[in-house]
Amino acid sequence: MARPTVTIADVAVLAGVSRQTVSNVLNAPQRVTPATTVRVQSAIQKLEYRPNRSARNLRVRASHTIGFRINSPGGLGDLLDRFLHALANSAQAAGYHVLLFTSADPQTEFAAYDDLVQTGTVDGFVLTDIGIADPRPAWFVRRGIPFVCFGQPRRNRGEYAWVDVDGDHGTAQAVDYLVSRGHRRIAYLGWPPGTGYGDDRQAGWRRAMRRHGLSLTGMAGTCPQDAGSAAATARRLLAGKTPPTAFVCGSDTFAIGARFGCGADAAGQPRATVVGFDDSPAAAFLTPPLSSVRQPLPAVADHIVDLFVRRIADPGARPESVLLRPELVPRD
Amino acid sequence: MARPTVTIADVAVLAGVSRQTVSNVLNAPQRVTPATTVRVQSAIQKLEYRPNRSARNLRVRASHTIGFRINSPGGLGDLLDRFLHALANSAQAAGYHVLLFTSADPQTEFAAYDDLVQTGTVDGFVLTDIGIADPRPAWFVRRGIPFVCFGQPRRNRGEYAWVDVDGDHGTAQAVDYLVSRGHRRIAYLGWPPGTGYGDDRQAGWRRAMRRHGLSLTGMAGTCPQDAGSAAATARRLLAGKTPPTAFVCGSDTFAIGARFGCGADAAGQPRATVVGFDDSPAAAFLTPPLSSVRQPLPAVADHIVDLFVRRIADPGARPESVLLRPELVPRD
DNA sequence: GGCGCCTCTTTGAACGTTCACTTCATCCGG
DNA sequence: CCGGATGAAGTGAACGTTCAAAGAGGCGCC
Numbered sequence: 001m002a003r004p005t006v007t008i009a010d011v012a013v014l015a016g017v018s019r020q021t022v023s024n025v026l027n028a029p030q031r032v033t034p035a036t037t038v039r040v041q042s043a044i045q046k047l048e049y050r051p052n053r054s055a056r057n058l059r060v061r062a063s064h065t066i067g068f069r070i071n072s073p074g075g076l077g078d079l080l081d082r083f084l085h086a087l088a089n090s091a092q093a094a095g096y097h098v099l100l101f102t103s104a105d106p107q108t109e110f111a112a113y114d115d116l117v118q119t120g121t122v123d124g125f126v127l128t129d130i131g132i133a134d135p136r137p138a139w140f141v142r143r144g145i146p147f148v149c150f151g152q153p154r155r156n157r158g159e160y161a162w163v164d165v166d167g168d169h170g171t172a173q174a175v176d177y178l179v180s181r182g183h184r185r186i187a188y189l190g191w192p193p194g195t196g197y198g199d200d201r202q203a204g205w206r207r208a209m210r211r212h213g214l215s216l217t218g219m220a221g222t223c224p225q226d227a228g229s230a231a232a233t234a235r236r237l238l239a240g241k242t243p244p245t246a247f248v249c250g251s252d253t254f255a256i257g258a259r260f261g262c263g264a265d266a267a268g269q270p271r272a273t274v275v276g277f278d279d280s281p282a283a284a285f286l287t288p289p290l291s292s293v294r295q296p297l298p299a300v301a302d303h304i305v306d307l308f309v310r311r312i313a314d315p316g317a318r319p320e321s322v323l324l325r326p327e328l329v330p331r332d
Numbered sequence: 333m334a335r336p337t338v339t340i341a342d343v344a345v346l347a348g349v350s351r352q353t354v355s356n357v358l359n360a361p362q363r364v365t366p367a368t369t370v371r372v373q374s375a376i377q378k379l380e381y382r383p384n385r386s387a388r389n390l391r392v393r394a395s396h397t398i399g400f401r402i403n404s405p406g407g408l409g410d411l412l413d414r415f416l417h418a419l420a421n422s423a424q425a426a427g428y429h430v431l432l433f434t435s436a437d438p439q440t441e442f443a444a445y446d447d448l449v450q451t452g453t454v455d456g457f458v459l460t461d462i463g464i465a466d467p468r469p470a471w472f473v474r475r476g477i478p479f480v481c482f483g484q485p486r487r488n489r490g491e492y493a494w495v496d497v498d499g500d501h502g503t504a505q506a507v508d509y510l511v512s513r514g515h516r517r518i519a520y521l522g523w524p525p526g527t528g529y530g531d532d533r534q535a536g537w538r539r540a541m542r543r544h545g546l547s548l549t550g551m552a553g554t555c556p557q558d559a560g561s562a563a564a565t566a567r568r569l570l571a572g573k574t575p576p577t578a579f580v581c582g583s584d585t586f587a588i589g590a591r592f593g594c595g596a597d598a599a600g601q602p603r604a605t606v607v608g609f610d611d612s613p614a615a616a617f618l619t620p621p622l623s624s625v626r627q628p629l630p631a632v633a634d635h636i637v638d639l640f641v642r643r644i645a646d647p648g649a650r651p652e653s654v655l656l657r658p659e660l661v662p663r664d
Numbered sequence: 665g666g667c668g669c670c671t672c673t674t675t676g677a678a679c680g681t682t683c684a685c686t687t688c689a690t691c692c693g694g
Numbered sequence: 695c696c697g698g699a700t701g702a703a704g705t706g707a708a709c710g711t712t713c714a715a716a717g718a719g720g721c722g723c724c
Contacts, residue, residue: 018675024673024712032673036672053452058384085403085404098431099429100419282559289560387682392683
């Protein structure tokens, strides 16, 4: 009810100590006697004191905020929600917050980054949808702006901080799984070459197929990521001389499309087994549900925030990076 | 390159005026002579001055930030991304930002709201997924915390600020459209009663059916919002004595499920026409694409931010609300 | 006993902005 | 030529926190 703001000075008076001691109780407890700490803590509770973030930010010259650009259709598909949730969660645990912003055209995008940093609104950024020759990482380094990528930059990957999920390993796992279930003609359905992550996923499939001594001919399908063209591509592959009995897909969108394209046999069962990527709820809810490769988003977010905080703490240090393994979620 | 921070004082010196005059140029231009304004503006540009947000926030006791709770699976489906984008966009235009946060369990949820406000991290909140007897609006009012709902609270709706999309009107439009295309047996597929928004959408279908003098028997299907059970429910309705020739759906998830459930005839065409709700990309990409009722998200976000800003400006004023009309996007 | 050292606490200042008030200059009517 | 009104610009203080440095007190060592 709009009670008057209670400040650190109020707490200090009630606890019979100085402002600084209250501050120390909160920020550097080891400097304060246990007895004093108790007194201050109880004063804090009694007054329901909560430190003012703007004042703190002003003084320490940091916003404790991570900027995230949310762009219109979002290349991440329905992964975005779940990633944002995980990111906000991990950030909070580290005393940070996630701030959303948008920028219509590419030329205002960099201006937006600059603005947010110059005004002290954010301390840095998390970047997603890292393109094959994305100009942003280099630009950020030039400006000295802290950032962590979700997805590895393909060029100069040692120079930037990033966290990625090993797509190659994921699709290879999917192939192993299908082989163990008796499949031998396993097709791949994913993005055309040039996306980076898509290439990795396709490479994992190819590698695993070779490892099992299986043929790739007539098994590779690429198309835009929409259920419609995925369905069409699946149908095309199924119409070939040696039709696949299973599909490994670059995303759940492809997978849902593939399921559509397969159609059902007399018993109502899909004519081919489909394994997706991302483990989206939509895929899990199909009947029968899709197996899918799950990205460990909470772990991804944790690492991103961790790397971010370290970047802030020591901007001069060599950027680190983390490659996490996804996990196949089998559903039958 | 970590150049030394340029402050309002630097600008003042360069322009040969006082701090306050620079501040006025930015915040109250009418108080300043055009000639002075020009001099100050050019100094600002030369120094690339950007006002520090923390300092401003501290002084004016406002964060110019709207809090948004992003919860794990998100009842909004893939609407969430697009809504967040729109919200961030509208907020920016009004000088605000959107800050994400999470809270695991319900008991920490209120603590989280409190914390963000008490620390001055946010000025208020945008609430989504307003339940039929949601405890939050009343709680916020009691605490004097500004908020705007996306979706109307069903109880005490005059007491809170909200923006909603008229679901009733949307499904009625869908029925009109299908009738104009010659359909007479039009089924509804949506949530079980008790969600509020779901009830509206079903009511719109029912009302329009009656208006056209069409029978409702064997036409109402409710089930959880997942493609699997939607498909099953659609199959069940199609197996009835007078099977529907079209489906109006409460969401695109239901719609995609219905499409699955219909299967295809010999020519590969779906056995019933399906109209979705939300106009998600997934629905548009099916072949043939789904018609769907589009929520005007940019307008929704604009109104939400507008109402929010007004709440802040005059917390005592009677809360306003806006009901927007969705628009059917026909696709054939 | 005097000195240095360590631990805990306090003090004044500073972060960069805007508010409230004052000063200064100009203009106009009488 | 004066008095008051009007408008532009400047001044000191304040927002609430943490930093840097200094103060107080106790302890051990020579």
